[in-house]
Amino acid sequence: MVIPVETFFLNPSAQGTLQARIQQMVAEGILSGRFRHGEKLPSTRKMAQHLGVSRITVTLAYTELLASDYLVSRGRSGYFVSENAPEPPDFGPLASRQDKVDWDSTLSRRYTTGPRLDMDKPADWTRYKYPFIYGQTDASLFDHANWRLCAMKALGARDFALLTQDQYDQDDRELISFIARHTLPRRGIIASEDEILITLGAQNALWLAAQLVALDRKTVVEDPCYPALRGLLRQAGAEICPVPVDQDGLNPDALPVDTKVICTTPSHQCPSSSTLPRARRDALLKRAADMGAIIIEDDYEFEMSFLRPPSPALKSLDEDGRVIYVGSFSKSLFPGLRLGYLVGSAEFIREARALRASVLRHPPGHVQRTAAYFLSLGHYDALIRKISRAYAERRQITETAILHHGLEIAGKGAHGGSSIWMTTPDGTDTVKLANALRERSVLIEPGAPFFAGPDRPSSFFRLAYSSIPAQRIEEGVARIAEALAQPQRGG
Amino acid sequence: MVIPVETFFLNPSAQGTLQARIQQMVAEGILSGRFRHGEKLPSTRKMAQHLGVSRITVTLAYTELLASDYLVSRGRSGYFVSENAPEPPDFGPLASRQDKVDWDSTLSRRYTTGPRLDMDKPADWTRYKYPFIYGQTDASLFDHANWRLCAMKALGARDFALLTQDQYDQDDRELISFIARHTLPRRGIIASEDEILITLGAQNALWLAAQLVALDRKTVVEDPCYPALRGLLRQAGAEICPVPVDQDGLNPDALPVDTKVICTTPSHQCPSSSTLPRARRDALLKRAADMGAIIIEDDYEFEMSFLRPPSPALKSLDEDGRVIYVGSFSKSLFPGLRLGYLVGSAEFIREARALRASVLRHPPGHVQRTAAYFLSLGHYDALIRKISRAYAERRQITETAILHHGLEIAGKGAHGGSSIWMTTPDGTDTVKLANALRERSVLIEPGAPFFAGPDRPSSFFRLAYSSIPAQRIEEGVARIAEALAQPQRGG
Numbered sequence: 001m002v003i004p005v006e007t008f009f010l011n012p013s014a015q016g017t018l019q020a021r022i023q024q025m026v027a028e029g030i031l032s033g034r035f036r037h038g039e040k041l042p043s044t045r046k047m048a049q050h051l052g053v054s055r056i057t058v059t060l061a062y063t064e065l066l067a068s069d070y071l072v073s074r075g076r077s078g079y080f081v082s083e084n085a086p087e088p089p090d091f092g093p094l095a096s097r098q099d100k101v102d103w104d105s106t107l108s109r110r111y112t113t114g115p116r117l118d119m120d121k122p123a124d125w126t127r128y129k130y131p132f133i134y135g136q137t138d139a140s141l142f143d144h145a146n147w148r149l150c151a152m153k154a155l156g157a158r159d160f161a162l163l164t165q166d167q168y169d170q171d172d173r174e175l176i177s178f179i180a181r182h183t184l185p186r187r188g189i190i191a192s193e194d195e196i197l198i199t200l201g202a203q204n205a206l207w208l209a210a211q212l213v214a215l216d217r218k219t220v221v222e223d224p225c226y227p228a229l230r231g232l233l234r235q236a237g238a239e240i241c242p243v244p245v246d247q248d249g250l251n252p253d254a255l256p257v258d259t260k261v262i263c264t265t266p267s268h269q270c271p272s273s274s275t276l277p278r279a280r281r282d283a284l285l286k287r288a289a290d291m292g293a294i295i296i297e298d299d300y301e302f303e304m305s306f307l308r309p310p311s312p313a314l315k316s317l318d319e320d321g322r323v324i325y326v327g328s329f330s331k332s333l334f335p336g337l338r339l340g341y342l343v344g345s346a347e348f349i350r351e352a353r354a355l356r357a358s359v360l361r362h363p364p365g366h367v368q369r370t371a372a373y374f375l376s377l378g379h380y381d382a383l384i385r386k387i388s389r390a391y392a393e394r395r396q397i398t399e400t401a402i403l404h405h406g407l408e409i410a411g412k413g414a415h416g417g418s419s420i421w422m423t424t425p426d427g428t429d430t431v432k433l434a435n436a437l438r439e440r441s442v443l444i445e446p447g448a449p450f451f452a453g454p455d456r457p458s459s460f461f462r463l464a465y466s467s468i469p470a471q472r473i474e475e476g477v478a479r480i481a482e483a484l485a486q487p488q489r490g491g
Numbered sequence: 492m493v494i495p496v497e498t499f500f501l502n503p504s505a506q507g508t509l510q511a512r513i514q515q516m517v518a519e520g521i522l523s524g525r526f527r528h529g530e531k532l533p534s535t536r537k538m539a540q541h542l543g544v545s546r547i548t549v550t551l552a553y554t555e556l557l558a559s560d561y562l563v564s565r566g567r568s569g570y571f572v573s574e575n576a577p578e579p580p581d582f583g584p585l586a587s588r589q590d591k592v593d594w595d596s597t598l599s600r601r602y603t604t605g606p607r608l609d610m611d612k613p614a615d616w617t618r619y620k621y622p623f624i625y626g627q628t629d630a631s632l633f634d635h636a637n638w639r640l641c642a643m644k645a646l647g648a649r650d651f652a653l654l655t656q657d658q659y660d661q662d663d664r665e666l667i668s669f670i671a672r673h674t675l676p677r678r679g680i681i682a683s684e685d686e687i688l689i690t691l692g693a694q695n696a697l698w699l700a701a702q703l704v705a706l707d708r709k710t711v712v713e714d715p716c717y718p719a720l721r722g723l724l725r726q727a728g729a730e731i732c733p734v735p736v737d738q739d740g741l742n743p744d745a746l747p748v749d750t751k752v753i754c755t756t757p758s759h760q761c762p763s764s765s766t767l768p769r770a771r772r773d774a775l776l777k778r779a780a781d782m783g784a785i786i787i788e789d790d791y792e793f794e795m796s797f798l799r800p801p802s803p804a805l806k807s808l809d810e811d812g813r814v815i816y817v818g819s820f821s822k823s824l825f826p827g828l829r830l831g832y833l834v835g836s837a838e839f840i841r842e843a844r845a846l847r848a849s850v851l852r853h854p855p856g857h858v859q860r861t862a863a864y865f866l867s868l869g870h871y872d873a874l875i876r877k878i879s880r881a882y883a884e885r886r887q888i889t890e891t892a893i894l895h896h897g898l899e900i901a902g903k904g905a906h907g908g909s910s911i912w913m914t915t916p917d918g919t920d921t922v923k924l925a926n927a928l929r930e931r932s933v934l935i936e937p938g939a940p941f942f943a944g945p946d947r948p949s950s951f952f953r954l955a956y957s958s959i960p961a962q963r964i965e966e967g968v969a970r971i972a973e974a975l976a977q978p979q980r981g982g
Contacts, residue, residue, distance in 0.1 A: 004872070007676035009803055032681060034672045099812035103838045106785060108706035108728075111845035123661070139651060148646045151857075155639045160630060170614070181525045185498035190523060200691070200851040207850050215599035232849050237599075294597060312500055321590035336856035347594045354602035358723050359698050359850060360691040364858050365827035366642075381495070 003035055005042040005050045018053055022061035027070055030085050041071065041079040111235070122443070125467070129441040130476030134271075134419050134464035137334050141390055143383045150373035154366055169357035171198040172368035178375045179327075179341055187302060188316025189325065194346045197353055200363050202328035202340040206263075206298065207232045208352045208359075209324050209342060213294050214238035217260035222250050224450030224460075226270045226298070229263060242452035245269055247411065249276040252283040259293050266314045268301045271450050271462050272421045273413030281314055288322055295323045305415035306388035321345040329371060329380075339363060339371055391418055394465040397473045402463075404474075405481035410460060419464035421447075424484060430461040433483055442479045494526055496533040496541045509544050513552035518561055521576050532562065532570040602726070613934070616958070620932040621967030625910050625955035628825050632881055634874045641864035642857075650860055660848035662689040663859035669866045670818075670832055678790065679807025680816065685837045688844055691854050693819035693831040697754075697789065698723045699843045700815050700833060704785050705729035708751035713741050715941030715951075717761045717789070720754060733943035736760055738902065740767040743774040746782075753779060753786045757805045758793045762941050762953050763912045764904030772805055779813055786814045796906035797879035812836040820862060820871075830854065830862055882909055885956040888964045893954075895965075896972035901951060910955035912938075915975060921952040924974055933970045 008029075014021050029035040041047070044062060048055040062079050065071040072082045125131045153159070176193050184191050199205040206229060215237040221230055223242035233240050238261065243254050249269045255262065262284070266276035276284070288295050295314065302310045315325040321344070328340035342352055356362070374380055398420060402409060410423035424430060430446040437444060447460025468476060499520075505512050520526040532538070535553060539546040553570050556562040563573045616622045644650070667684050675682050690696040697720060701710075706728040712720060714733035724731050729752065734745050740760045746753065753775070757767035767775070779786050786805065793801045806816040812835070819831035833843055847853070865871055889911060893900060901914040915921060921937040928935060938951025959967060 004673065004677070006800075007673060009676070009679040009807065028681070029676075032683075034676060034681070098810070099836045099838070100780070100810075101785070101812050101836060101839075102783075103836065103842075106783075107703055107839070107842055108708075109703075111703075111842050111849060123659075142651075144646075144648075144651060148643070151642060151646055152639070155635075155642055157635075160633075160635060168614075182495065182498055185500065185520075185525060186495070188500040190519070190525070192523075200855075203849075204851040212598055212600075212602075217599075228849070235846075235849055289591070292593075292597075294592070309497075316500065319589070319591075321592050338852065338855045345590045345592060345594065347590070348592075348598070351594075351598055351602050355726075358602060358694075358719070358726055360695040361829065364691075364829045364855060367855050367858065 002040045003042065005046050008042070008047065008050060010051060019057050019061045022051070022058060023064050026061070026065055030070055030081055035081050037081050037083050037085065039081050041081070043078060125443060128443050130472055130479065131443045131467045132463045132465065132476060133443050133445060133467055134462060136467045138467050141387050142334060143379055143386070146379040147370070147374060150377065150379070151370045153373050154369040159369055169353050169362060171362065172365060172372055174376070175368045175372035178372055182375070183327070184343065187299065188312030189343060191343050195343055195349055197342045197349050197356065198363055198368060199340045199342055199356065200360065201338040202298065202326055203228065205326040205328070205340045205342045206296065208355055209296050209326065210236035210238065211355060212348065212351055214261050218256065218258055219261040219263065220255055220259050221263045221452070222265065222269060223452050224271055224447065225263070225265070227449045230452065233263070240452070245272060245274065247274055248280060249274045250280070250284065252280055252287045255287055257291070259291055261294050261296065262288060263296045263298070264314070265298045265300045267299050267310060268413055268415065268417055270298070270300050271419065271447070272411035273417050273419070274411055275311060275414055276314070281317055284314070285317060285322070289320060296326065297323050298326045301417050303384050304388065304391060304417050306392045307416045308414055310415055315343060324348065337367065337371070339367060388416070391416065391465065394468070394470050394473060397470055398463065398465050398477065401474045401477035405477055407477065407481060418466035419462050422461050422463050424459045424461070426459065428484065429458045431458065434461065436483050437480060440479050440483070442476050444480065493531045494533065496537050499533070499538065499541060501542060510548050510552045513542070513549060514555050517552070517556055521561055521572055526572050528572050528574050528576065530572050532572070534569060616934060619934050621963055621970065622934045622958050623954045623956065623967060624934050624936060624958055625953060627958045629958050632878050633825060634870055634877070637870040638861070638865060641868065641870070642861045644864050645857055645860040660844050660853060662853065663856060663863055665867070666859045666863035669863055673866070674818070675834065678793065679803030680834060682834050686834055686840055688833045688840050688847065689854055689859060690831045690833055690847065691851065692829040693789065693817055694719065696817040696819070696831045696833045697787065699846055700787050700817065701727035701729065702846060703839065703842055705752050709747065709749055710752040710754065711746055711750050712754045712943070713756065713760060714943050715762055715938065716754070716756070718940045721943065724754070736763060736765065738765055739771060740765045741771070741775065743771055743778045746778055748782070750782055750784050753784055754789070755786060755805070756789045756791045758801060759791050759904055759906065759908055761789070761791050762910065762938070763902035764908050764910070765902055766802060766905055767805070769802070772808055775805070776808060776813070780811060787817065788814050789817045792908050794875050795879065795882060795908050797883045798907045799905055801906055806834060815839065828858065828862065830858060879907070882907065882956065885959070885961050885964060888961055889954065889956050889968065892965045892968035896968055898968065898972060898975070909957035910953050913952050913954050915950045915952070917950065919975065920949045922949065925952065927974050928971060931970050931974070933967050935971065
């Protein structure tokens with residue numbers, strides 16, 4: 001491959017002769033990893049023309065670089081980066097530059113300070129033999145062939161002109177229509193198109209909702225809950241009130257007075273898996289109405305109801321327009337897809353659409369259209385059935401192994417799901433447990449990050465069966481039991 | 492197509508007999524547009540089982556719906572939505588629901604109040620014969636075939652496992668590597684991987700940068716500028732100071748004292764097309780350093796330099812880490828792609844990454860990988876050359892027509908671009924001009940929204956040649972000249 005001549009620029013503030021500066025430019029390109037072994041340099045003629053210098057200057061610079069083994073010459077075919085050229089330092093930060101900006105005083109606020117739960121999961125989790133982790137779909141279950149066909153259809157001539165356009169603040173009409181006609185009715189929700197907004201995954205939906213309603217408002221979160229929820233509420237300026245959940249989820253009587261926003265996962269509490277009973281749903285809506293509060297319903301994992309039909313969404317009972325509903329295809333299609341949706345009153349959705357337009361305009365059209373085809377051709381339903389069967393089998397094996405090895409379940413969800421919420425004999429620090437297990441190729445998720453501080457219970461952990469093959473579950477659970485039986489390591 | 496039985500739910504708060512409620516449920520589904528003519532209903536057996544009612548109740552409900560012509564029966568093949576069923580009211584808002592939330596007091600702030608320039612462009616612009624509009628790529632120029640091939644490659648087995656995963660806060664390494672090694676060096680910028688963040692288009696990059704550095708800071712914007720920039724700065728809590736640009740762009744001497752953030756388009760001022768000369772670049776960096784200010788450089792349209800090689804980015808002169816660089820593939824690949832990038836100090840990028848993770852996690856993996864292939868296989872460079880040739884031709888024709896018809900150019904950019912900034916004889920209101928031209932199938936963009944209020948000049952307009960076929964330009968310009976020659980219509 002020839003390195004394009006356009007990628008060469010002489011550093012205008014560098015010292016020295018032209019020839020020395022050209023040498024430096026090439027050497028820095030090699031040292032920084034931009035130019036790689038075997039790549040061909042532009043000819044002396046082209047380089048001279050591009051830089052506006054004489055050809056002999058470039059030739060002399062190249063000759064010096066030959067002598068110092070940065071380059072090799074292959075006769076008439078030209079100059080190449082030498083195999084013996086110094087290795088780049090793994091593309092790390094360039095030491096030569098000195099940052100003169102005081103970022104502490106320049107940044108309006110820091111976003112790197114919160115807990116980084118997800119990021120603490122090893123990125124190379126596929127290399128572990130017993131990955132009991134949540135949120136990473138098992139690629140072997142995905143209907144790759146039909147997804148490809150839908151993607152090709154969406155890349156076809158019919159859709160292409162549409163998809164290449166800037167949609168400003170609009171969503172894909174076919175996707176919206178499918179969600180309105182098929183996805184939401186299954187949750188008991190009837191919504192018109194102007195009550196739906198496509199988002200970049202559930203995270204983006206929760207973020208938009210929080211920005212719109214949570215500023216300076218007393219905002220209830222379930223304790224424990226999805227940790228990133230507390231982070232995005234903090235960023236939105238919410239006054240966060242964690243309310244402990246019990247075996248039946250959030251207790252409406254436990255809500256503080258003057259609550260203005262209630263974030264809840266009624267279908268499938270995250271992470272304890274409980275389902276909010278009908279009586280509590282009615283009570284929750286009534287208390288919210290009395291306090292003039294908004295409810296943000298994260299309808300987390302409703303598709304994974306393989307044991308029992310899912311209860312309708314809380315939103316289906318909402319006569320007031322008080323419930324903002326968050327749905328997602330990401331987890332069940334695949335997390336890298338990044339597609340979710342918000343359902344709420346038209347007035348709320350209008351504001352959410354305007355905020356989304358300012359933040360990112362719209363989710364990529366091609367991804368939306370591909371999903372619309374995948375859904376409308378029935379592949380999504382078939383996929384859900386396939387995943388459900390696999391999860392049902394894995395759950396059965398997991399429960400049997402848990403029973404066999406005497407582990408303790410804290411919550412497992414009557415409908416199904418992809419994980420079991422576990423507890424351990426008093427005093428076990430599951431962060432240490434997880435670290436010890438990692439050395440034995442077992443990944444579990446410590447429970448503490450799900451709780452609001454400062455006295456987080458350390459004895460819970462989440463055992464997800466969505467990514468681990470069925471035949472490895474028994475041995476994985478056995479290893480957890482062994483580790484629990486050992487005296488705790490570390491401080 | 493059979494309507495899935497799971498989409499049926501009895502309204503729990505509805506009155507009446509079970510049979511009446513089933514009838515109402517089906518009729519509402521038809522009236523709301525969810526069930527369409529010819530679609531098949533679930534069998535009475537399935538429906539009865541799903542709802543937990545007796546089969547005879549369902550049969551009686553269906554029979555009533557036959558009588559009222561909502562359904563037709565086709566003997567043993569079952570019940571279908573009748574061709575004569577009432578038409579749904581175009582899927583508008585459902586009148587039956589009463590929103591009881593006071594959104595005025597509930598919403599923390601409104602986002603729909605700002606100018607909606609982009610949204611004022613007709614969504615059906617392709618139906619106009621002379622669309623001199625910006626930001627919509629001519630689909631006929633796009634290399635559709637190779638994009639499809641790259642998309643297929645990215646959907647192949649090798650990449651698929653990777654792309655289905657949640658990447659948490661990480662970007663596609665191949666895309667980052669290509670940007671670092673090839674794209675940025677062409678702009679004179681050497682950056683390491685931790686100094687680059689992929690964003691959901693340039694809009695998202697500007698939004699992230701503004702959130703991080705503009706709160707309560709005196710922030711200079713060029714006047715005129717990209718209108719959405721002022722909107723996202725306002726949302727970020729910036730103190731906005733518009734500074735008029737001249738033929739050479741932003742004048743560093745005109746910056747107010749204590750400016751802390753400077754938003755600029757040095758390569759190609761938006762919308763006036765001027766290029767910031769080298770002396771002003773040095774002066775701008777020096778003044779910024781003296782004031783301790785951050786510069787946000789939007790390197791807008793640098794690829795469209797078909798008349799003269801582009802000047803290196805301002806960022807290439809930045810020794811201090813003071814310049815935050817915004818680049819984008821969206822406009823030149825296609826706007827619906829939504830891919831851009833931020834380049835800045837590693838510390839800044841770390842914060843931007845954390846903020847992005849909270850807002851949307853990461854741009855979809857498949858889109859990133861497809862772009863990485865399209866770039867690294869050389870298709871992007873070829874596309875840019877093809878677009879440049881087309882634009883060069885169109886620009887030539889446009890300039891000739893402008894000269895021929897006696898129109899007046901305010902700024903046209905020495906390097907190229909995709910539009911010409913026009914002015915009109917004193918007193919012409921280009922909003923009225925644009926409305927009059929629209930009736931003659933000509934679209935132009937009035938200049939007023941680019942200016943900061945309240946005394947926006949009304950006499951400018953932007954004439955873009957990126958979407959209009961070459962052979963229509965002459966006639967389109969002729970029509971503009973005709974309209975300008977007419978006495979102004981309206982108030």
